[in-house]
Amino acid sequence: MLKKWGIICLSAIMITAIFTGCSNSSNNTSSPPPSNTPESSGAVNNSAKNEPLGKYDPPISIGMIRQTSDSAEANLQKLNTGETTEDNRWTRMYEEKLGIKIKFDWIAKGEAFDQKRKLTLATGDIPEFMAVNASELKQLYEAGLIQDMTDVYKNYVSDFAKGIMELDGSNPFDAATFDGKMYAIPNIWSSYDSARFLWIRYDWLQNLGLPEPETMEDVLKISEAFATRDPDGNSKKDTFGLGANRSLEDEPGGLQPFFNAFGAYPEIWFEKQGELVYGTVQPEMKTALLKLQQMYKSGEIDKEFAVKDSAKVIEDVASGKIGMLFGGHWAPFYFQAAKDLDPALDLRPYAIPGMNGETGLVQLPMGTSSWWVARKDAKNPEAIMKLINMQLEISLGETADETFTRTAEGLDTWGMSPVYIQHPEINIMSWNAVKNYVDKDDLTGVDPISKQIVKYVKKYKEGDNKQWSMYTIYAPSKSSMEVLDFYIKNDRFQRNMFYAAPTPSMVKRNETLKKLREETFTKIIIGDSSIDEFDNYVEQWKTLGGNDIMKEVAEWRKSS
Amino acid sequence: MIINRIRMTDIVVCTIAAILMLLCLIPFLHVVAVSFSNSALATAGKITFIPRGFTLVAYDYLLSQIVFWKAMFVSVERVLLGGSLNLLLTILIAYPLSKENKQLHLRTFYVWIFAFTMLFSGGLIPWYMLIHKLGLMDSIWALVLPSAVPVFNVIVLLNFFRQTPKELEESALIDGAGHLRILVSIYLPLALPSLATITLFSLVGHWNSWFDGLVLMNSPQNYPLQTYLQTVIVQMDTSRLSTLDAEQFALLSDKTIKAAQIIVGSLPIIMVYPFLQKYFVKGLVIGSVKG
């Protein structure tokens, strides 16, 4: 349905573009057309550059900054085509098709990019276009350094791009809206991607004759069994019931989804009786913490979990100590080593269940975490919109070109584009493609991104065990995508209803409140504090800044 | 009797030295073992001191990255240039400051001007802005000039210079020698151990430095080695991983590659030290006066 409309609109646009392009060239013989005079002969004189995918003639040059990564560099080297981060098929295509030449003020790798970006902001030397986070966006707006992009989006977004970008709802756009005007184009990223799952070793379930869990109570029973009944059959008491990471959010192992199963949603804001409340101080947290305390005491949770980070959790999975833990849909990549060492390992994803017959909801932050801004003096702010239009078209549109996502030899090329919007439902699309095409040989009709996925799954089925991770994510059944699809169809999400930049009190009090939370929760779980300490925590949270924060969030809600 | 006792102390000393060595060597042995091991076993934490599933894959990957060698080159360039500049400046500053106050007016004032900079700093932002405004970004000078005056080394060297016997200088002055001659023919030869020390400090400082490379270079092609290694050993924000990314991430967070990086990133500088050790000659000062 979407595709059909997309095709029609795109064709209409392209036809119009061709016509206006033709008429523009015939007008070039007359006196130089002042492109800034909207009154003069309407659409005919306003060249193709006013179209969502129209080309600038003469070409324009814009300034940006760029983040690269080790994998991107490694790919460029393997490709051996002489392409670089600054000059590659994507940048050349943008120049050729849109007349936009991109000049990079600077390029940085990995974490360097954020550091340097912050410094660049502080020195006031911002590039013409850049992607910033919510706080920086707010600061730039308040300092009057960026342009109003409301009309840019309205007038220049292609229908195809619009259809994709608005799939994640209006929140990413609202987050960039101040005083009724939108000051940035959201760098859309899928929210679904952050959903967490419960990963359980099915082989251990079978060893102990346990059924797959339906409720949280089942999960708790499994945890006890894994810790006490020697699921790996090596006669040693060396297995834990539930993997745990020292941080709530980091994965694999972060316990955030555990709380979700109890109806608690730490660190996000959601609606309760008409108001936005802060998840971490709700009573449901107490019930969950009590259970964790018991599980720690009984040895189901690693006594050293508080000093173990993701790397150590992965190590414990690989050495057969953990049989159940929470993780994202891509968690199998972390467990490939474990699979290599123990081919019997069969980690399967399950939906987060609920307690007491309640439906378990998984908490979901907003996927979009950066926004494209245009400097106040940028002459062609719509250029960024055109780049986005073109990127989506070449990645997923009618004129999509596979070599711009991945080469035939399997090397990534999508990362070469300085602009990249992720289709919010791309993973489900890929999963559907796998369902429909994995047994077929002819993959025409599959979008380029999903095509790669289908190929990987096929490889696993043909015996390439290195693709186990891809298979576990995208297989038609028993895969993370199947569970994600289940989440989406049943709306099993508790979204974060606060998606603006942190409020002043949040910033001022964050260190104190975060420390308070970490200390209180960790001490409760390891049994150094009684569970009633939680009530103290709630009171302290309120007086040490929580009250101010709640006020500010309520104000924000009213005004947005 | 005396001979016996000497032997006893020798044994004690040797044993202590051996224990210290072992304590320091063991972690390295572990890292080396991991770098030559099978990746899955390394991830499971099953490597202690011997490689298991011996493989050169990690080194092969690392050393085949052209950017790695570029970064190595930048680091070598930086160490040589920065090290020489440091040495030259340290000597030039420590010598005058090692004189007495009556020999050099405003000496205390000068020395505090330098010492003050060791303690106070305007922070990251003004430092970054300055280098930017000076047009040094992306050049080797950005890595070498800001730290050109290593005040700590200056203070150390000036203290060593002070141990040079005054008689030598006085007789040279009587002979009509200027300060430059005195510095070069008297002070420097006698200060060899301390010169070797501050040279080592300076070389190591430049080699290990990664943060300036991170923010002062406009392109990853210009990163010095440690910056390059730092940006690989980083924890990615997993919430922003697309599936295609995650695969690469899993590969790069490979423990064996990280281990290989550590070995490759520290071996060159570790090997520099033995070469400087020959300058730790005893009795230089005293011998000179006698002669």
Added chain:
Amino acid sequence: MFKSFVKREAPLHLMLIPGLALVVIFSYLPMAGIVIAFQDFIPAKGLFGNQKWVGIENFIYVADLPSTMKVVMNTLQIAIMKIVSNLLVQIAVALILNELLFARFKKFVQTIIYMPHFLSWIIISGMLVDILSPSGGIVNRLIVALGFEPIFFLGSNAWFPYILVLSEVWKGFGFGSIIFLAAITGIDPQLYEAARVDGASRLRQIWHITLPGIRMIIVLMCVLSLGSILNAGFDQVFNLYSPIVYDSGDIIDTMVYRMGVLDAQFGVATAVGLFQSLVSFILISIAYYLAYRLADYRIF
């Protein structure tokens, strides 16, 4: 008169000029940025932008935080323990190495013990978690073998500071002893000869000859280390600490780091840095003055 000045002193002043110029440009010019400590600094506005002046508000904000007192005490405690331990161990190691007769062996040992300096705390912390693990780590296996209960070192407020100190001493003693070894080379070998002839034991030689011989450097290192009295080692603590040991392990720099997690807090961070610098400056000045007055020795 003037001529002798030109010959005697002018060259000295001239030698200082390049250094002074560099230091003025690269250290003093940026120092102007200290004013950020007195502003509610918003990065987007830039350094010379319309920043709001808030006087000492940043300082008061930090001072009022509930954990500040404890954090400062932790920092002092850990830093002082480190300074003292480092000095003692580095001097001791230099003395021991000096006694090694075989030059080749001595060089070999020196090189090996200086290697841990090059391992990052990220790596070392990973290793420490394994070594100190209460369930199977080497250290605890030893403890259990001796008949005691295993100790969760990294999770105990009683032990954590000592682990910090011990691991840092281990990491840095090889590198740190170099300067003392260099100092020892300046001692007259004949003094040892004379002492040996008089029948003095090795220990007495060390006590009466070596130690006094490197006295100046020891004093120097003591004083200079006062410069890091409020700097307990961010990298190390950050990689090793966890909420259970915040009570004893949280230091000023980790607290400042957490403050910047949601949104860069340059004003506050600069204020804290300024405070740390001031304390170091005062202490070093006092030490300098005391050394001058009491021993007629200018440390630098």
